[in-house]
Amino acid sequence: MRILVLLTLFGFSLGNAQNTHQLKEGQQSPKAxxxxxxxxxxHWRGEALGGIAEEIWSPPMGESMMFSFRLVNEDKVSFYEIGHIIQVDSTLLMQLKHFNGNLKGWETKDETVDFKLVKLEKDKVFFEGLTMEKVNQNEMRVYVLIEESENPQELVFNYKRYQ
Structure with missing residues (x-):
């Protein structure tokens, strides 16, 4: 609900869901x-939600790739995310937590937002409701499915490599 409120506050419009996928009932995540x-x-940056969105991803280490995200509007942090992609058995799982600009958490203490792996393509990874696509060496596109209404929509982040 908070994402939908932020979208409304910043006047952001969404596109139809075409780039994100879900596992079918009983379907297992593929090996990866x-x-x-x-x-x-x-280090990735782009304009989104009326401000500057930034993601920083570490290389794989310790069976994980950690990341941080922040959205800055009018020189103030609107919210943060921290998370990782982890190796679970023979597949991948993306998990994250949200925080307000003052680091007050959105999810409960032990709760995470989880995205199971749906499929892999060359330079594209599909998690449930979240797709990451390498456009070229210096550009990445991220699609996030927003299911807060009757019509699920996709939010698109267009990033360029920073520094």
């Missing part, structure tokens, strides 16, 4: 390793 998604590593 962090090497399959290490192209995400780096």
């Amino acid at each position: 390793t962090l090497d399959d998604v290490q192209w995400i590593t780096g």
Whole structure:
């Protein structure tokens, strides 16, 4: 609900859901390793939600790739995310937590937002409701499914490598 409120506050419009996928009932996540998604590593920035969105991804280490995200509007942090993609058995799982600009958490203490792996393509990884696509060496596109209304919509982040 908070994402929908932020979208409304910043006057952001969404596109129809075409780039994100869900696992079918009973379907298992495919086999994958962090090497399959290490192209995400780096410092990424772009305009989104009326401000500047930034993601910083670490290279694989310790069966995980950690990341931080922040959205800055009018020189103030609107919210943060911290999370990781982890190796779970023979597949990948993305998990994250949200925080207000003052670091007050959105989810409860032990709760995370989880995105199971749906499929991999060359330079593209599909998690449930979240797709990351390598456009080229210096550009990445992230699609996030917003299901807060009757019509699920996709939010698109267009990032460029920063520094």
